[in-house]
Amino acid sequence: xxxxxxxxxxxxxxxxxxxxxxxxxxxxxxxxxxxxxxxxxxxxxxxxxxxxxxxxxxxxxxxxxxxxxxxxxxxxxxxxxxxxxxxxxxxxxxxxxxxxxxxxxxxxxxxxxxxxxxxxxxxxxxxxxxxxxxxxxxxxxxxxxxxxxxxxxxxxxxxxxxxxxxxxxxxxxxxxxxxxxxxxxxxxxxxxxxxxxxxxxxxxxxxxxxxxxxxxxxxxxxxxxxxxxxxxxxxxxxxxxxxxxxxxxxxxxxxxxxxxxxxxxxxxxxxxxxxxxxxxxxxxxxxxxxxxxxxxxxxxxxxxxxxxxxxxxxxxxxxxxxxxxxxxxxxxxxxxxxxxxxxxxxxxxxxxxxxxxxxxxxxxxxxxxxxxxxxxxxxxxxxxxxxxxxxxxxxxxxxxxxxxxxxxxxxxxxxxxxxxxxxxx
Amino acid sequence: xxxxxxxxxxxxxxxxxxxxxxxxxxxxxxxxxxxxxxxxxxxxxxxxxxxxxxxxxxxxxxxxxxxxxxxxxxxxxxxxxxxxxxxxxxxxxxxxxxxxxxxxxxxxxxxxxxxxxxxxxxxxxxxxxxxxxxxxxxxxxxxxxxxxxxxxxxxxxxxxxxxxxxxxxxxxxxxxxxxxxxxxxxxxxxxxxxxxxxxxxxxxxxxxxxxxxxxxxxxxxxxxxxxxxxxxxxxxxxxxxxxxxxxxxxxxxxxxxxxxxxxx
Numbered sequence: 122x123x124x125x126x127x128x129x130x131x132x133x134x135x136x137x138x139x140x141x142x143x144x145x146x147x148x149x150x151x152x153x154x155x156x157x158x159x160x161x162x163x164x165x166x167x168x169x170x171x172x173x174x175x176x177x178x179x180x181x182x183x184x185x186x187x188x189x190x191x192x193x194x195x196x197x198x199x200x201x202x203x204x205x206x207x208x209x210x211x212x213x214x215x216x217x218x219x220x221x222x223x224x225x226x227x228x229x230x231x232x233x234x235x236x237x238x239x240x241x242x243x244x245x246x247x248x249x250x251x252x253x254x255x256x257x258x259x260x261x262x263x264x265x266x267x268x269x270x271x272x273x274x275x276x277x278x279x280x281x282x283x284x285x286x287x288x289x290x291x292x293x294x295x296x297x298x299x300x301x302x303x304x305x306x307x308x309x310x311x312x313x314x315x316x317x318x319x320x321x322x323x324x325x326x327x328x329x330x331x332x333x334x335x336x337x338x339x340x341x342x343x344x345x346x347x348x349x350x351x352x353x354x355x356x357x358x359x360x361x362x363x364x365x366x367x368x369x370x371x372x373x374x375x376x377x378x379x380x381x382x383x384x385x386x387x388x389x390x391x392x393x394x395x396x397x398x399x400x401x402x403x404x405x406x407x408x409x410x411x412x413x414x415x416x417x418x419x420x421x422x423x424x425x426x427x428x429x430x431x432x433x434x435x436x437x438x439x440x441x442x443x444x445x446x447x448x449x450x451x452x453x454x455x456x457x458x459x460x461x462x463x464x465x466x467x468x469x470x471x472x473x474x475x476x477x478x479x480x481x482x483x484x485x486x487x488x489x490x491x492x493x494x495x496x497x498x499x500x501x502x503x504x505x506x507x508x509x510x511x512x513x514x515x516x517x518x519x520x521x522x523x524x525x526x527x528x529x530x531x532x533x534x535x536x537x538x539x540x541x542x543x544x545x546x
Numbered sequence: 547x548x549x550x551x552x553x554x555x556x557x558x559x560x561x562x563x564x565x566x567x568x569x570x571x572x573x574x575x576x577x578x579x580x581x582x583x584x585x586x587x588x589x590x591x592x593x594x595x596x597x598x599x600x601x602x603x604x605x606x607x608x609x610x611x612x613x614x615x616x617x618x619x620x621x622x623x624x625x626x627x628x629x630x631x632x633x634x635x636x637x638x639x640x641x642x643x644x645x646x647x648x649x650x651x652x653x654x655x656x657x658x659x660x661x662x663x664x665x666x667x668x669x670x671x672x673x674x675x676x677x678x679x680x681x682x683x684x685x686x687x688x689x690x691x692x693x694x695x696x697x698x699x700x701x702x703x704x705x706x707x708x709x710x711x712x713x714x715x716x717x718x719x720x721x722x723x724x725x726x727x728x729x730x731x732x733x734x735x736x737x738x739x740x741x742x743x744x745x746x747x748x749x750x751x752x753x754x755x756x757x758x759x760x761x762x763x764x765x766x767x768x769x770x771x772x773x774x775x776x777x778x779x780x781x782x783x784x785x786x787x788x789x790x791x792x793x794x795x796x797x798x799x800x801x802x803x804x805x806x807x808x809x810x
Contacts, residue, residue, distance in 0.1 A: 408645075409644075412645065413639065413642040416599075416636075416638060416642065417636065417642035418644075419603075419631075420602050420603070420634065421631065422628040422631040422656075422659070423655075
């Protein structure tokens with residue numbers, strides 16, 4: 122066709138209808154594109170359905186711009202007309218427009234997706250799809266464009282049914298069981314790798330352990346200290362509010378030090394480490410899986426667990442107890458701030474009271490707890506990392522799950538410890 | 547390489563792979579001969595990468611065997627497998643360099659693990675390998691600081707660190723510009739001639755194939771197995787199978803156009 126540049130092409134479209142006896146001539150001019158598709162399609166459809174027709178002719182001679190979506194809309198109009206047994210003709214197409222119509226492949230439009238679309242709420246879309254298509258069977262002409270145009274919203278949730286619910290429960294249970302088995306398997310592999318490392322200390326990657334000690338430990342000191350001090354402060358203040366009613370202020374240091382060393386220190390540190398390092402381990406290993414680095418390790422004859430997980434686990438097991446002591450110390454310090462400023466206790470009495478309360482047993486159990494939490498956090502982090510299969514989304518998913526699972530396991534383990542230590546003592 | 551003195555180094559026997567119920571391929575039989583450059587080709591999804599992963603012991607086949615100098619690596623214990631892995635080098639699609647380590651540390655890793663060389667010697671070997679892949683001087687760069695082609699070459703340097711008997715390349719020149727791809731081809735030829743390394747390469751690049759391949763294996767998705775085997779030029783000129791022909795002539799398969807159009 123002649124050179125029709127954008128400059129001479131009017132932005133707006135114009136449609137004029139010439140009504141014959143039983144025929145309709147539609148003259149199009151201007152631009153027809155995605156932007157005005159919905160408007161011109163309904164205009165034309167309205168005009169066609171106004172009265173009984175035998176034939177419709179659409180004249181494209183003044184169309185200066187047509188995109189594939191608009192072409193699709195015309196195809197749809199044509200189909201709809203054919204359904205109402207109206208003959209529809211598209212005439213005077215220039216070569217460009219013809220080319221655009223040639224892009225539209227009917228087979229592709231009618232194709233049912235190979236795989237049913239998955240819905241966010243886990244319900245089977247395939248069934249709904251069929252139901253939906255079925256209910257629309259009166260208007261088959263819409264079906265072929267349906268996939269392109271109408272699948273913007275999710276089908277209404279009122280269609281949930283009993284079977285879907287049971288299926289979902291079953292699936293979730295299956296996933297939980299599978300996750301558990303995987304975790305146990307991983308712990309087994311980790312233990313084997315650990316024993317191997319003990320028997321062959323030369324294979325231990327000292328540099329890596331130091332690196333993760335720095336990452337998980339040294340770099341975590343400020344936040345652990347800050348949170349520790351604040352928690353100590355809060356406990357001191359809360360217990361002060363209660364104890365002053367009975368004039369038992371002298372027990373505030375005992376309460377703070379007891380709570381910090383026995384429970385809050387280890388738990389709080391563990392949760393911080395889970396957020397800081399557990400997630401980092403999962404993301405790091407996950408990214409390595411995606412980049413084929415783990416495969417590369419394997420083909421180079423390195424055991425990925427020994428190579429990647431052991432240094433992380435060892436480093437956290439070394440570092441978390443130290444962090445816990447650090448948190449305990451700052452907790453007591455935070456409590457002391459309240460003790461000295463609002464309770465009229467001297468620093469000396471505060472410290473002697475604290476020391477009187479804390480027993481060696483408490484400190485030892487606190488350290489044991491911290492070490493177990495560390496092992497849980499790091500092994501869960503690594504295990505989730507290795508579960509990544511492909512893509513950035515997987516990395517995000519398993520990083521989240523590493524933190525959630527780690528915190529959950531920390532609390533479970535802590536409950537077990539509480540009962541265990543009660544009976545040991 | 548003369549066809550007279552062929553000794554197989556890897557024998558693939560009746561190999562089958564599946565993903566769940568999906569048969570990727572079955573009844574795959576072929577030999578890899580010492581010193582040859584064998585290229586595996588085929589359309590996407592035909593199982594080339596799966597075949598490669600099975601051959602390097604990363605994946606277990608559904609059935610069948612892969613024999614490396616007589617040992618079956620598909621059923622091997624971890625220990626035997628590790629021994630095998632010291633004899634092979636693998637270049638992954640993305641290079642798969644360890645991103646937390648420098649190029650030098652990457653190459654150093656297998657050398658430290660499997661040899662008792664002193665650090666000075668290791669250093670010299672690294673320099674030599676880097677020189678071989680035209681990356682001399684890049685020891686202390688991190689992989690993220692290198693371009694795609696350089697990463698691949700560094701990956702090759704790491705793969706040949708231990709002078710393996712067999713080298714595997716996954717998607718050798720995917721995503722590289724023609725010049726870099728040609729450089730890699732030369733590198734392959736150089737390595738093959740200098741070290742006599744056997745190579746198994748997965749690639750799509752026809753030009754590379756004509757240049758480097760001694761022998762080509764073609765897998766097909768529909769046939770679920772090997773549909774052609776031979777020298778690349780012979781396949782190009784003498785193939786009668788339309789699938790093989792269309793691959794080597796770089797044409798769409800000659801199927802009748804069944805699509806329906808709205809405007810004639």
